[in-house]
Amino acid sequence: MFIPVHTDAPLYHRPIGTVGLIFANIAAFVATSGGEQTQGWLLTFDNGLHPAEWIPSAFLHFGVVHLIGNMVFLWAFGLLIEGKLGLLRFLALYFSLCILDGLLAQTLMLFSLHGGGAGGASGVLFGMMVICLLWAPRNSFDVVWLYRLGPLVRGGAAEMSVISLAMFYLGLNFLYAWMKGFSMSSEVLHLIGAAAGLPVGLLCLRYRWVDCEGWDLLTLWKKDLLQPGAGSLWGWKGKTSAEVDRPVRTVKQSDFRRQLRKIERQIDEGQAEAALAGFCSLPSDWRSQIEQPVPRIRKLIDAASKAGQWKEAAELIESNYLPLQPGDETRARLMLAGILVRHLHRPRSALRQLEAISGLTDESLLQKIRAAAQAQIDEGVVEVSLTDAVQSEFRPIRKPAMH
Secondary structure (H helix, E strand, O other): OEEEEEEOOOOOOOOHHHHHHHHHHHHHHHHOOOOOOOOOOOEEOOOOOOHHHOOHHHHOOOOHHHHHHHHHHHHHHHHHHHHHHOHHHHHHHHHHHHHHHHHHHHHHHOOOOOOOEEOOOHHHHHHHHHHHHHHOOOOEEEEEEEEEEOOEEEEEEEEEEHHHHHHHHHHHHHHHHHHOOOOOOHHHHHHHHHHHHHHHHHHHHHOOOOOOOOOOHHHHHHOOOOOOOOOOOOOEEEOOOOOOOOOOOOHHHHHHHHHHHHHHHHHHOOOHHHHHHHHHOOOHHHHOOOOOHHHHHHHHHHHHHHOOOHHHHHHHHHHHHHHHOOOOOHHHHHHHHHHHHHOOOOHHHHHHHHHOOOOOOOHHHHHHHHHHHHHHHHOOOOOOOHHHHHHHHOOOOOOOOOO
């Protein structure tokens, strides 16, 4: 068997919810005297639907081995999923899986002649495993592997791709369930949990509740990157093997993207000055990725002008606003030319902006700015590159990569 203990997937949140759920399972184990007291906790079969049992049954474990085994898998899968979702969304996903898993299991057992019941987090964990498969198939788990052949027990450590681990356990449980005629068993309950995880994982991708940065299963499938020979996607390797091609967390994939979303929220909430500071610290290639750029860039320009941050205002107009308004740039170029002359003392650059304007209706304003620019030129004003001036004050924020 393979026991996952860690992952190399990009993680952006601490596993607070995962650790909390582990302690909650331990507390439930104590409360039920190690699974001996099942009243109110057991998921009962052949007795209708009982929604009150769907969540508690996922916290009921029968013995220490059952508990520890499930908690190890909860740690590994929770690390990956909560690392992408954050605390609240992860907890919402986890309890949604509890409810859906309990609903499916009890619904299927309505047509069975067998009674009894079930408990444990295994169904939910299989749902989480399927979600890991959907969200990060090319990432890897650090696994401890064990096998027993008679009296001989062997083990070791290795790296195993998420898709390989998921297919191993899904295939193994399907085989055992088939051998038992798909009668109600642990293997069938595990497959029911996996079936519950599939729509939950797909919905998160569909509505962009999770950002997999293009490394999710559906995107890779479209790009034809799921072939057996693509890197070590389907393989596993020992610790001494060479590194494989897989997504790793980089500054651009995490900090800049998160900062950009924060800036968008600040603009929408009227915190334009705070948003301006963050926006100016972004690299230029990331500034162009802001959503709804025209109204938001306008608000940033207004904030910079009111604060007297003329270099930033000019940079915003020249590099971010003008490219968005190729057919309606007169007002923006006039404003930029005025800033270049009055506040940045760059008369020649101002004249170049005026020369680019076609069909100007306000000739008096044009002549006023042109005269001011020419006067500065006659006085021998020396220009400094706007880009150099801005970059000398603002540097991209770079944080150390986290794994």
